Amino acid sequence: MALPDMYRPLFDDAQVRPGLLRRRSPLRWGAHPPGVIPLTAAEPDFPGPPVVTDAVMSAVADGYFPYASPTESGELREVFSDVTETRYGIGNHPDRVVPAPGTAAALWGVVRLLCGKGDECIVLDPVDLLFGQAVDAAGARPVHCPVDKSTGCLDPDRLASLITPRTALICLCNPHNPLGTVFPAAVLRAVAETAGAHRIPILSDEVWNEIVYPPAAHVSPASLDTENGPRVYTVTGLSKTFALPGLRMGFVITPTRREADALRLTFQRLGATYSMSPFTQAGALAALRHGWPWKDAFLEHLQKVRDYCVDRLNAIPGMTCSRPEGTYVLFPDVSATGMNSRAMADFLLSRARVAVVPGTPEWFGPAAEGNVRISYATSLGVMEEALDRIARAVEERVTGGPAPLQATGTR
Incomplete structure (x- = not known):
């Protein structure tokens, strides 16, 4: 079923506001200084359905904040x-x-x-x-x-x-x-x-x-x-x-x-x-x-970003990435770069200014070693810039020479 056009702009580049997110998202944007693109916590960079915002605002409009009953739901x-x-x-x-x-x-x-x-x-x-x-x-x-x-x-x-x-x-x-x-x-x-x-x-x-x-x-x-x-x-x-x-x-x-x-x-x-x-x-x-029409539009957006990201990651020397059937996280194998999970996460943060989650036992168990996790619940423009940075940093390290960047936005 075709989605109403009103929902598609909810996920464009303009909806991702780093300044606001650094104040409102302490586990993602707020955890890093300006200039770092955080692809860490599996939380979207977009506001949720407007109907939810309206309902919550209506619920607090009278200024009364009572306890909730643990049984009356x-x-x-x-x-x-x-x-x-x-x-x-x-x-x-x-x-x-x-x-x-x-x-x-x-x-x-x-x-x-x-x-x-x-x-x-x-x-x-x-x-x-x-x-x-x-x-x-x-x-x-x-x-x-x-x-x-x-x-x-x-x-x-x-x-x-x-x-x-x-x-x-x-x-x-x-x-x-x-x-x-x-x-x-x-x-x-x-x-x-x-x-x-x-x-x-x-x-x-x-x-x-x-x-x-x-x-x-x-x-x-x-x-x-x-x-x-x-x-x-x-x-x-x-x-x-x-x-x-x-x-x-x-x-x-x-x-x-x-x-x-x-x-x-x-x-x-x-x-x-x-x-x-x-x-x-x-x-x-x-x-x-x-909220279901909003969800459908969100999923349509995510699928486009997923396909772009998987193709870009598989083009980076030393990285391989499967195409996920669900979620909005990727788990590329980085072992062929010669770096383990922690080293790769540290390298990307310092050289590419992109934060990812290392595949270490405390995050995902013993078998996660050799991978990093990337959340792509953001705009296509943010992911383009993040992957340009990752590609340049990794290719320079693996090949020993600079890699040309694709055109990017500025964030």
Whole structure:
């Protein structure tokens, strides 16, 4: 379906305002001095849907800032439940939906509910650092299941071989951060069958489920009919879909109402339920009801930027980059340059004035070495300039001579 023209200008170069972002984005632009292009935190450089801004402003217009009730979120749970069934095929009831102050808090809450000291949790490798942090905080031990970095393939048999009597949880990330893989239904079904047969619950982080590029299609394990019927805790949120990371709005879809009640109690003990302000909930409702045309335009923009970036990175000596099926991060292999992940990140910051995330164990696990992560949720002009800088710096180092720059803008 054609997108209204009103949405396309929301993602042009003029919408990225470095001066404002340095004040408002402390984990990305604000973390570096002027002149550095930050491609680090997976947060967009664009304002979120205008309908969300309007809803939040309306909610604070009277100047009254009350506490939020940890239990009175019925309308939000009902709306999210409808979206989940319609868009993701997960048949559920609002009583199975547990709102959380962000997907990070949701992951921590589920792990804390299901795992304890001495337990083992299977986590993908590489994968986002939040899984390891949550497992460590619960006193459990992460068991790494490799994902092929060049193809993004996950071997269900390899995962099954890691199960022991101490395995308490299988953690999935789909779409996968940082590889951008969207796991096919056959792989997810095999993992789900294994989990069900061993009576091991699955934690499925699906916060990127709307950032998927055709022809890839996201499938949630909770939507699959499987013989063994595993218990699946599905985590998602609004941060990636609608460029709203600071709104801190996440959701967990639990297997049953009883398990939802247990998770709510866990959140209460962690003090997390009181972090969802009435203004957060007003913004979330506006996004879930009216934000989808904005999301469609955002995805159209991201696909164009993705294709440009992948082609440019693969033209740089010593770098190879797969084309992600989902997310808005890239994970190029830089090992052929002769630099490891940390050295490359330091080199790009000092020589190219571009900040990236190194593929070190503390960020993405042991298997991430040799790669760096690049977020491209910005304008095409910003990425053109960033990749011109990267190409020039790397080519000079690898070839020993200067490389010509393409025409760039100034930022």
